[in-house]
Amino acid sequence: MSLGTFVNDTHPPTSGSRPKLLLLMPMAQEHQAQLRERFEVIDAPTAALRAEAVAAHGADIEVVLTIGAVGLRAEEIAAMPRLGFVSALGAGYENIDVAAAKARGIALANGAGTNDACVADHAMALLLASVRALPQQEQALRAGVWRDALPLRPSVNGRRLGILGLGTIGMRIARRAAAFDMEVGYHNRRIRPDAGAYAYFDSVLSLATWADFLVVAAPGGPGTRHIVNAQVLQALGPQGHLVNIARGSLVDTAALAKVLADGQLGGAALDVYESEPHPPRELLDFPNVILTPHIAGWSPESVQATVDLFLLNAERWKNGQPLQTPI
Helix, strand or coil: CCCCCCCCCCCCCCCCCCEEEECCCCCCCHHHHHHHHEEEEEECCHHHHHHHHHHHHHCCCCEEEECCCCEHHHHHHHHHCCCCCEEECCCCCCCHHHHHHHCCCCCCEECCCCCCHHHHEEEEEHHHHHHCHHHHHHHHHHCCHHHHHCCCCCCCCCCCCEEEECCHHHHHHHHHHHHHHCCEEEEECCCEEECCEEEEEHHHHHHHHHHHHHEEECCCCCCHHCCCHHHHHHHHHHCCCCEEEHHHHHCCCHHEEEHHHHHCCEEEEECCCCCCCCCCCCHHHCCCCCCCCCCCCCCCHHHHHHHHHHHHHHHHHHCCCCCEEEE
């Protein structure tokens, strides 16, 4: 990972004291214990506790640790005059008001790179499960139905995989797909010079038209909301499969439900959805939809790596050094 260039120019922590840290999402006690060695932690994983914490401790909070889905709002930043460092635990930071933070000179970091391999593994697991209909196969077996009465499922090898968002995670997915002898294409805002082995498409629609399967791995935010719409889903076709391990906002849930109901898409496997943390009700009755609870990046190894990276960035901020993974 390359070093950033941001040097802390906000209120530094008081020498010898533990800065107050506002923790805005659930975290295992073992990892909270690591934080408490260096910070006075204010645990506020719910909206009510969050509002209470900002009101009661805003004047003294120096550090905020959040995630992209939870974020940090401009009015909360304004209520914390000593705030000097904000970090997203994972790679995403779409709901952090970056402009408001930068206007205050607040150091910003994320957990880029810590769970890329884990997410890529999960993406391939979802793809294989969807194309090979593993949940349906197991249910049939448990009901006493043997293979002779079941439809043949297609292979994954030799097929065309489209990747929407060829960032660090997308590249790892592409390498795993290559091991399955798949042909890989991608759509990005721009061509990656180091992705010469993969075909570039200048639109999501052209990528979906070419691909047998589409994996969504692009960042969330207003610019990518519903980028996978009805037209893109229809272009994948009745034998196509959609995998989303990015953000739920990228896929139009209502459009997905309609193409599935109309038989215009072979299947979908989603780790993220617009209704999080609630399951997408529109999709629950489809047997060819696989849902996991936003766990693609979660493993003991990857979670520990995110905590370690946050602590490294916090130490660099404290010492006025460039952050390891600045936003």
